[in-house]
Amino acid sequence: MDSIQDKLSKDEALLAKFEEKVQAGESVEPRDWMPEAYRKHLVRQMSQHAHSEVIGMQPEGNWVTRAPSLRAKQILLAKIQDEGGHGLYLYSAAETLGISRKEMIEQLHTGKAKYSNIFNYPSLTWADIGAIGWLVDGAAIVNQVSLQRTSYAPYSRAMVRICKEESFHQRQGYEIMAQMMKGTAEQREMAQDAMNRWWWPSLMMFGPHDTDSPHSADAFRWKIKRHTNDELRQKFIDKTVQQAEVIGLTVPDPDLKWNEQKGCYDYGEINWDEFNRVIRGDGPCNKQRLEHHIRVHTEGAWVREAAEAYKNKNEQQSINLN
């Protein structure tokens, strides 16, 4: 009994020390002691982030073979390659918390781990590639810039690196939209249509209103999160509306209005029924995205097994030679 009590008071002391350290703005390295709930929160968030990068390759990959010029194809492929690289980088960062990539992928396949809801929407025309780069990556950057100062050091380092590339993507997406808005009537129509379809889902990327956000309290106390969902969403809206106006796109929100007093835009009510429906699995592409990932992973099993078998054989041989 004594030993359990000892352990409890020891854990309490560690926790107090941990919280003090985080409050002082110090970062947490993988070998440092951390509360189990902190570790779990980060595994959930980082694996979700990694999966989002990887699943996000699908809607963009949908247009790689149909990109309208050699340059456009090059830019798109390089972008998707960056996203895949971010996924890898984030899987490695999450692995420092004691979970393997294999486990994370299993959790994705069983539905235990999630990915960003935004990728459950389809990329229907070439303009969607512009909209994804500009709006989706644009929203992701706002979130990720804030995460650069997150308390867990490997995550923070990953974000610093990732943010540099994302801002490129955003500019490239915007360039596609700008080019189309300068083009033919059909191109302008395509661009506006993409804007109409991607605007609201992009706002939903920041998650529920602060009053309804389930994971926030701990995340703030431990400085995993430093800005609220609504703060980040507002920041995104304020910078994006002007960009839309410059190239002649209309933001599909009749309630959108500059609020002189607050110094920011007021915006209309987000359709939270849709948000919840897509999270529950009834978005246009939930089934397609997950099944694609499972299928590709399953179809590739023989390749991974062959690589493993070859490695084992050759290790065995070199042991025998020695």
Added chain:
Amino acid sequence: MTKQEALFKYTLRLGDNALILSQRLSEWCSNAPFIEEDLALTNFALDMIGRSQALLKYAGELEGLNRTEDMLAYRRSERQYYNNLLVEQPNGDFAVTMVRQLFISVFEKYYYTEMQKSSDEMLAAIAAKTLKEVKYHLAHAEDWVIRLGDGTGESHYRTQKAIDDLWMFSGELFEMDEVDSKLIAEGIAIDLDKIRPLWKAYIANVFNNGALQIPQDGYMQTGSRQGIHTEYLGHLLSEMQYLQRAYPDAQW
């Protein structure tokens, strides 16, 4: 045929090979057996898009009809393409893609090594850049073919089948016509007869390391030098050219 016309056709052929293979490799995007491999295949595709851009741009200049690299890529039809049949073959499984890549990268290693010495400065410069990339492609394909050949029973079976299925397209890599002979005489083009034995020896060695069999030489498919392709090319082009064809007045 003038030297200029021959050089246009020759450059177009090289550009088409890079373009069509890049298109095939880019189909692997988000479809590879694991993420590192997805990135590697995408990387190769990017190398080849870059190469096709340089070559098609040069071809357009040689032709003198103001056709840009994009016009050459997106506004020609099946019968106006001159890539080898091998590069347009579907990706199949990972073994097919790697065997196809091995055949091509071994060829390109010897080909672009020679091309660096071409009396045509542009082709020589493109060759020097290309060769650096080809070395990576080759190392990657070679490693995989050996690993798959000497991996599991299933991977061996799939790889040997890929070799047997693609072998009939390998002969065409070495075909030459009047375009080649005209430019060889000028010190521009490469005598492919000299490359053939090197290619075969290299391939045989890789197969040996991967416990794989080199097929008996049977009939070799042919046609691309006359713009006659397999059925697969038409589908590849209709997908690739869709936007340019559907909206001919648009700039992207």
